[in-house]
Amino acid sequence: MTTSPAALGARLPRLLSLVPYLLAHPGVPVAQAAADFGVTEKQLRRDLELLWMCGLPGYGPGDLVDLSFSGETVTVTEDAGMRRPLRLTTAEATALLVALRALAEVPGMVDTDVVRRAVAKIESAVGAAAAPAGVAVGLTAREEETTAAVRGALDRGHALRIRYYTASRDVVGERTVDPMRLLLMEDREYLEAWCRSAEGVRLFRLDRVDDVQELAEPAAPPPTARPTDLSAGLFRPDPEQREAVLLLEREARWVAEYYPVDEVIEWPDGRAEIRLRFTDDAWLVRLVLGLGGHAQVLRPAPLRAAVAERAEHALLGLADG
Template identity: 70%
Template sequence: MTGGGVTDRLPRLLNLVPYLLARPGIPITEAAADFGISERQLRRDLELLWMCGLPGYGPGDLVDLSFAGDTVTVTEDAGMRRPLRLTTAEATALLVALRTLGEAPGIVDTAAVRRATAKIERAVGDAGLTTVAVDLTREEEATTAAVRTALEQRRALRIRYYTAGRDAVSQRVIDPMRLLLVEGRGYLEAWCRRAEGVRLFRLDRVEDVERLDEPAAPPPDAEPTDVSAGLFRPRAEHRTAVLEVAPEARWIAEYYPVDEVVELDGAANAPGTARVLLRYADPGWLVRLVLGLGGGARVLEPPEVAAAVAERARTALAGLDEAASPQVGSTT
């Protein structure tokens, strides 16, 4: 966990007080290591906690800490004794991910995944949620089943795959290697014979899959993809665009690779409006994407793409006006 962003820092602050209450006199270095942040960041968090508390903000209302050498103890918790709990939606998402992991080949410790799943299921059951539904289309279910069978039988696949960055569909013959769950989405890692390299194929973008009779045979030197630092990494051919997206267009931040999503507050913006830093390879694809959103997105940068979107929109409107206007010499 990094220390800088609000989305990282707020949950950490809410969990920090109950954590310290359970470990009075804990060395600051040890606490920082447990939270995965630097000692300096932890001290900044503790300084902020000193200003947090209940309305009234007098003695007994604010969080109070005691330092002895390089250790810290909470002397007043201001009611922040309970750690964060999973909401029903969060527990559901976590269960779906764990179940996918438990069924995927190549999991190092399947028993640990099953134990974690059972614990969360019990907790969710105690909260009153008896079932967890996974909304998958028939196509996604069929794709996942075919991929798992191919992995088990070590068979090659022929797939029709949609590449979002190029807005193109291609046919590929691949040698499956493993299933991955990264950032909440399922991927098939495979050797792509056309590209002659290891590629990740997002399962919900596989439009058709056919299991072949020939065995899967990735080269011996085919290296698994390192996803420890995140799935999408900038490439030399990638460019970045800054878009302002309306609430109805927020889905693009989940469907396409983005580097940043910043909420835009204020009276001038509708709730849910955001600024998105989006990576793309083809300017023409980005122009089509923005136009297809029907006013749900506006290009802030780069200016040449913004100009191209505006020009295409003017041309389309002019064509509509021309089609709607009566023709000279026409009779009624």
């Protein structure tokens, strides 16, 4: 049986969406799932049979998607890391657009109408093709509002008042800044601005901006303010920072994406070892304890001991209560 390119193009996103859907609807009737995805029960069963062969390298028990059938219902018992709905980062969407546009120009290779429709859909999600690369796919509503407010202030040349979370010190503070430019680095959007309280040029990650207010006054970075040299990368070692090595379970892998890390080492069992820079012991102890047993300190030994001591005190407090 030959499957058309259009059918294959529709099946891939359906397969990527099926596992998150089934996790959210355990024990859903196959008929209901088929109706929700707009396919026949026969097609859905074929999709489920294919999912059984999908998973992580190793392709053994615990690596592949596993399903449980009871009568006419289905439940996911092993998601193989496919629990998130299909979403594109800005960098992924940009790369996909470039590749699709190039493919559309190759005569006879593909159905160019299908490619152009795909380009149009992606562009509608990320904004016009000529828009700055900072317009993101998969942002929360708050992040989209922040991005729009920052871009508007830049266009109008106005200063901003922001409430910003500084992850390295675990504090939230208000700052008045003079915007200079928007940057897209390592799949994240940053505002580069003159910070009036720090009296220097700073980079502010937009997903850590809790609130933003455009001011009526003009942005006026001093003549000495210069764009940050990012040729060597976004983050550079700070002599005041120390380094910790953490081992993260799968449930805590988000730490490696949320905080700047120097290295990520993948373990065969799905865990990750990271090198994380920090300045405050108390902050890192809170971070590890807040991960609820899904992270442990490998080095330095004094910090590992501090986490164990803090956890022991917390358990004693619960016992006394």
